[in-house]
Amino acid sequence: MRKDIGFKEAFSIGVGGMIGGGIFAVLGLSVQLSKSSAPIAFLLAGLIALITSYSYAKLSIRFPSEGGTVEFLVKAFGNGIFSGGLNILLLLGYIVMVSLYAYAFGSYGANLLSDYVVVRHILITAVISLFTFINAYGALVSGKTEDLLVAFKLTILIVVAGVGLTLVNPERLQPSTWVDPVSIVAGGMIIFLAYEGFELIANTGNDVKDPKILPKALYSAVIVVIAVYVLVAVVTVGTLPYETIVESRDYALAKAAEPSMGEAGFLLVTLAALASTGSAINATLYGTARISYMVAKYGELPQIVERRVWKQAHEGLLVISIISLILANTANLESISVAGSGSFLIIFFFVNVAALKLRHKLKINPAIPAAGAILTFAALSILVYRMAAEATNLAILVGLVLASFLIEALYRTTTGRKISVYVDSRLKKREETIRNWEGWIAGVVDGVSGLIKDAEIYLAGSVARGEVDKAHDVDLLVFVDDVSDDMQHECQKAMRNLPVDLHFISREDKESALKKAKHYKRLEI
Structure with missing residues (x-):
């Protein structure tokens, strides 16, 4: 983790985490489900993320830890199988995200090179393999490079949205063309994973210059991303026929740039998608997935966690990469999105509940995390209801949830490992010092x-x-x-x-x- 993190760096981490590749992958899928009401779907998903960011802000100030989400769950629910199972689910959620990024990388790359399915699979396999090799040897992208890449991605999306707004046909956005409310919510929740990433700011709690910047960074990052996503959705449904969006579903964002920017726009967004999804795979492997795996293996973060390498757990990197390869090459975009969004809705539901449960230790308005818990549960329920017609779409999500607690129970039984009361030992030391x-x-x-x-x-x-x-x-x-x-x-x-x-x-x-x-x-x- 970068030391002495200020507002700009924390904001960049949050925005970079969210615009890590999800929007490039799921824009077309959202439009397919919610049609011209896609901007509303993105707004609804963003509001749930914003409310949940309040819980993260309060928890990260009180419990500054690189363990982030896992630390908060342990503090609220103890260090038993339940918290351990949720950590495994979080890890599996990150594996799904790697699969999604790789799927998007393959789709954009194949469309640029050749529209053959085999090319997409080759690119999916190549990009995961490449970053697995890179992470195995610890050759990581610098913080400055990450910041520049975030600025590049954000600039591309803003340019596409800004230029495209001049060509939007308002009639395509009329409420009369919207789908039913359930489909709007389902369309927003299936792409909820596009907002996954703001919680990474919480992992910087021990390294920020001033903890008071955490709420500002969380809220501002989510609000900026909501605005960008909604504008991109408006441009997409306002300039392209529905049939065209569905036909180019896997690379819809590049297609959305064509009406206003021509072939140059299509190529620019495609290159941005390749850079964004590739960097997102790398960031997930060497950051968040590694943390969850270390906690799953050791029950806490090792003392030398600052060394951002997989030296202590090469087998974890290999397992994560193999599962991601299988999922990205065998599942369809809809199944991957349901599994990813569903996993993080479950995790965020329990983070909101955690904030509510720990309210006496936090300076918090309990109505906000309560609203967050209700909304995430309702959103998950609607997503499951809407996707129930396609058993395959739910099978992966259900399998992930069941596997999470089964793996945790079996690992505890066979190894005797328990989740530590303090995931990050620095938090333990900090609290002892305060006492x-x-x-x-x-x-x-x-x-x-x-x-x-x-x-x-x-x-x-x-x-x-x-x-x-x-x-x-x-x-x-x-x-x-x-x-x-x-x-x-x-x-x-x-x-x-x-x-x-x-x-x-x-x-x-x-x-x-x-x-x-x-x-x-x-x-x-």
Whole structure:
């Protein structure tokens, strides 16, 4: 994980995670199901993601951990088979995503080279094999390259949407042309996996400069992606006949660029799709899938988790790649999408429930995660109902859920492995440090006072209220007459290894700041 992550980096991780290839794969499928109401379908799916991001934001502030989703589930439901099974389901969900990205890579590439099915299968096999080899030897894409790629993908989508809006035929978007409400929701939920990825921001909790940027990064990333997806859907259904979209379903986004940008637009989007889906396969293999596998194997993240390689679990990389190859080469796009979206709707349902269950440890409005839980459950139910007519589409999803808990139960029985109470040992160390704040706070006061001679320092926040179990750090109010930004930075830098949040406030505002804090205690040298 990149250290000292700021808002821009966290935002980039979230947007890059969502626009990782899903939209390139499932746009045509969504239009096929929801027809001209596809923009509404994308909006509904996005709103569920946005509400769920609230739960992720609150949980990631209170429990900053590279374990992210798994850590939150363990904190809420314990470290038994249930949490372990959900971790396996999360891992299988990422395997489905690798399959989806590879399927999209093969579809766009085959259409560019030759419209033969065999070419698609060759490309699917080649791209998974390539990134499996790359990850096995630890040759990873740099953070700067990832940021540039995110900017490239986002720019392409915005250009396609912006230019295409000038050619949209409003009559094709009239409510009279929409499908029934159930089909709209089903169309949104089958492509819900296009929003999977915002939760990756939560995995940066231990590495952000300021935990307060996490909610801003989560909400802004989801909102930006919702806007882009809805605009792309509007352009697609507003400029292309329904029959054309269905015919080019597997590469519909490239087709959507043709009316406004011609062959150049088609080629540009195709190249963007190849780059995007390829990088998404790499990012999933070396990031999220690896974390879930490590937890499944060891019960926690190893101490050297910062080394982003599969050195400790080459067999995991091989298993994930083989399953992805089989799924991408044998299942159709609809079955893969149902399995992926269904898996993440289940995971997000339990994350919302986790936030609700842990509400007494979080600064949270319980109505929001409750709404998230209700909406994710309802969305999953409608997706299952709508897809029930095609047994194959549900078979993979049902198989994934059953296999998750069966694998966890068998692995526990045969190895004795249990999920650790703390998935990320750094979170355990952080919480122990906060609980023992009285033993080191004098050193912090002495250090700040040494740098700023006239500083008055007060303990505030959850610790001052005696609610240490709710604290994600120790808040100190530092009242000064005048202090430069450089000096503030120097103080923050000196305390960077401690869970301390220094709030520099002008002495003139002391009375109002203490009144707002309500509970506080003057700390002397």
